[in-house]
Amino acid sequence: MNLNASSTKNWYPVYTQPRAEKKAFQALTDKGVEAYLPLHRQLKQWSDRKKWVEEPFIKSYIFVNIAQHEQADILMTKGISRFLYFMGKPASMPTRQITELKLLMASPYELEITEENLQTGEKIMIKAGPLKGMTGEIVSQRSQKQLILRLESIGCSIIVHVAASYIERF
Structure with a gap:
């Protein structure tokens, strides 16, 4: 295997356990993994109050920028369920799409x-x-x-x- 190919970083969407996006994101950043969790502000209503909170924009998704050989370590992170697959391989995203999502x-x-x-x-x-x-x-x-x-x-x-x-x- 070509060492360069396995050390090239790509963005991968990973699926989290339900309502675990923020904790999984924190666990990934604590490990030193470059991750992106798109958040948006939302007004939440409780019976006694209203409050602005930051909610995940895409439920159950976090994006990680890793080399292919780091996938097992990501899966062992608390709150991470699995990688998304496309045609039998973990789906990767162009950096341009992550940049555009951040811009949005x-x-x-x-x-x-x-x-x-x-x-x-x-x-x-x-x-x-x-x-x-x-x-x-x-x-x-x-x-x-x-x-x-x-x-x-x-x-x-x-x-x-x-x-x-x-x-x-x-």
Whole structure:
């Protein structure tokens, strides 16, 4: 086996135990693993109070940047259930997708996530604002357009509401 190939780092989505994302993320960072857990602020209502809390944006998922030989160590981390597989191999993601996901999470746009297999539409690119240069597909045409950014390696799509004036067809 080529030592270089086994030491090259890639981003992998890993599935966590239910509601264990934050603890698993902390355990991974305590081990020195580069990990990413997308969080978004959400207003929670209890019977006696309301409170803003940081919730995982994609339930039961954490992304780790590791070399292939480190996979067993990741699986032995408390809260981690398994790697996601595609065609018999652990699914990996391009660094570009992680960068785009981080950019989305930092944007002022309202985000929602869906696991539906949304219909393919017209290809577009955002030409202005913090998401400038990102590409996607139109889901519907209203006063606001919905841009879908597919993260195929984890089987979900992210819908971002973007003003029509920010969109360019290609």
